[in-house]
Amino acid sequence: MRNTRRHILRQLLVTALASPFISRAASAQGKYPERPVKMIVPFPPGGGVDLTARLMMEPLSKELGQTIIIENKGGAGGIIGVEAMSHAAPDGYTLSLTGAGTLTAGPHLRSKMPYDPMALTQVTRLVRMPFILAVRNDLPAKTLPEFMELAKKQELRWASGGIGTSQHLAGELFTQMSGLKMIHVPYRGTGPALNDLAAGIVDAYFGDPATLGLIRSGKARAMAVTSPERWSVLPDTPALAEAVKGYEAENWYGLAAPAGTPKPIVDRLYAAISKVLAEPDVKKKYDESGLTPALLPPAEYVAFLKRDSVTWGDVVRKGNIKIDE
The missing domain is CATH 3.40.190.10 (Periplasmic binding protein-like II)
Incomplete structure (x- = not known):
């Protein structure tokens, strides 16, 4: 009986000591974001990926109540920028735009990727557009x-x-x-x-x-x-x-965060982006630029990425496509 009581008291003490840290962690996620958020564009300024981020930057800043900082970090077909994001702390303050080359086609073209695309925390698909x-x-x-x-x-x-x-x-x-x-x-x-x-x-x-x-x-x-x-x-x-029955090839850009980013942060980002891209003025700017907002909830987005990977993997193998690394 004494041992049981001691065990219960010990557990209560551990819980009491840990509760402030748990509360602070939960509170930090609940208040996210509390400082500027960096969004890496893994290509030079001027392209479709860069435009996707910049059209969203100002309205998303207003919705989140914090500045969105765009950082262009090009190289290796987008791989360098996404890799930089993958090494950041999983706290929602470093994000990166992504696409087929960095998530679904790239792994089939390269002998080795500097990060695991499917281990990243996927926030949402942002836009799609035909070639x-x-x-x-x-x-x-x-x-x-x-x-x-x-x-x-x-x-x-x-x-x-x-x-x-x-x-x-x-x-x-x-x-x-x-x-x-x-x-x-x-x-x-x-x-x-x-x-x-x-x-x-x-x-x-x-x-x-x-x-x-x-x-x-x-x-x-x-x-x-x-x-x-x-x-x-x-x-x-x-x-x-x-002319070619069944042909389909649409481009798309998405948003990812480092592996292990907490779900409440992902949910906050997805909700904010959904609200912003539904605004008529924002949507009009995307439409005029040839970019169609095409959000997917995180789970549906992951399923989409898996299908896209199969499609481009088949094309790469059949065409024996290789890139210089």
Whole structure:
């Protein structure tokens, strides 16, 4: 009996001593955030990933009551920036934008990743958008059927932002499914590829929404989009699926935190982002930029990532795609 009483007293004492620390930890999560939050964009300024973060920065700062600091940390197709985030404390104060290259396609292209993509804490998918198949202005083909016929008669040169990029994989999936023998011309980034498309040096380009500027200025033509259906931003442009049944390749960007980030913090971030991206003014800015808000709750987002990994893993293996490490 005495031993039992001593045990109970000991447990009560341990609980009493620990309770202040538990309360403070719970309180810290409840008040999150209490200082500025850093959001790493793992690419240089100016691209679609950077734009996704910057359109959200100000309204999200207001919603959270703390400043969102954007830090561009490019290199290795986004790997360097995401790796930097993965080493940060799991307290919600260091986040990173992510995409297929850093989470779902990248692991199939590299012999080793400096972090485990699926071990990261996934907050949500932010936006999705189709790729645009744009062509040089003087290409003889004026319609998608004409483009397909021309590609059967001669080897067209199509550009991407680099080997292993989402643009490259979208184009590779198209050639695999269509059976067309087009020549891939990889560039070191979107800018050089767009410049050569405008100059007529390459015949076509699988690009992100940044390609819209070239199209709207009349320096290139939109031949098709890679979404399963036509895109509201380019309503008169057909989907590649109209010519190649079952084809679909959409780009997307998400938000991740270091492994072990507490669920209350993730829930707070997801709720705040959901509210911000539902605001009409914010949504309009994304839509005008060719970025469609497409949030997924954390659990659904993880399931999406697993499916996306299978898709791009198959494309990489079939195309024997490798990148220099």
